[in-house]
Amino acid sequence: MxxxxxxxxxxxxxxxxxxxxxxxxxxxxxxxxxxxxxxxxxxxxxxxxxxxxxxxxxxxxxxxxxxxxxxxDGCEEGQQFKGFSLSIAVATEAEADRYFSALSDGGQVQMPLAKTFWSSRFGMLTDRFGISWMINVVANECTG
CATH class of the missing domain: 3.30.720.100 (Signal recognition particle alu RNA binding heterodimer, srp9/1)
Structure with missing residues (x-):
């Protein structure tokens, strides 16, 4: 199968x-x-x-x-998106910055883009439609 x-x-x-x-x-x-x-x-x-x-x-x-x-659009007005995030994995910090900036326009930042132990750039936001996003650099730019 x-x-x-x-x-x-x-x-x-x-x-x-x-x-x-x-x-x-x-x-x-x-x-x-x-x-x-x-x-x-x-x-x-x-x-x-x-x-x-x-x-x-x-x-x-x-x-x-x-x-x-x-x-x-579904069959009713209004929407609620809870309990999930869409995650975008990118190769460069520049891509992360661009997507984060574009998606956060009119939305709300939960965690600004920053260096983490697993990535040189990671952040979380909710866009203007209520979709939760995580942006993550997955290339080996993180030097520890």
Missing amino acids: PNPLIQPYLMFGGRCEEALEFYRTALGAQIEMLMRFQESPDPTPPGMLPPGFENKVMHASFRIGDNVLMAS
């Missing part, structure tokens, strides 16, 4: 298109597929969506580097 593929699926509660544009700018994300609720070949069951959600994102997939993530 082949190994399972695990992909994050993020529900943005009405802000998916805004989030996709933010990640395109901040991380170079490339949208591979986007379908709105009104474009579905099957009608949405009555009462499933809040009024005005017809033009919201039913499903999207986007690529950041070699990673594919999926996203949606």
Whole structure:
């Protein structure tokens, strides 16, 4: 049996298109597929969506580097992301600085980028959409 593929699926509660544009700018994300609720070949069951959600994102997939993530507006307004972080492993401190700065714009820093015993640069933040991120330099720049 082949190994399972695990992909994050993020529900943005009405802000998916805004989030996709933010990640395109901040991380170079490339949208591979986007379908709105009104474009579905099957009608949405009555009462499933809040009024005005017809033009919201039913499903999207986007690529950041070699990673594919999926996203949606879901079926209700608002979102809560708790109990997980997306971790970005980079080769240089310059990349860490750039991604950390871009993702923290409009968000909240939990741990500023700093040298740790395992990395020359590590930090944690929550972006403007409530997604928790960890940025980590994994190259051998850390000299102990």
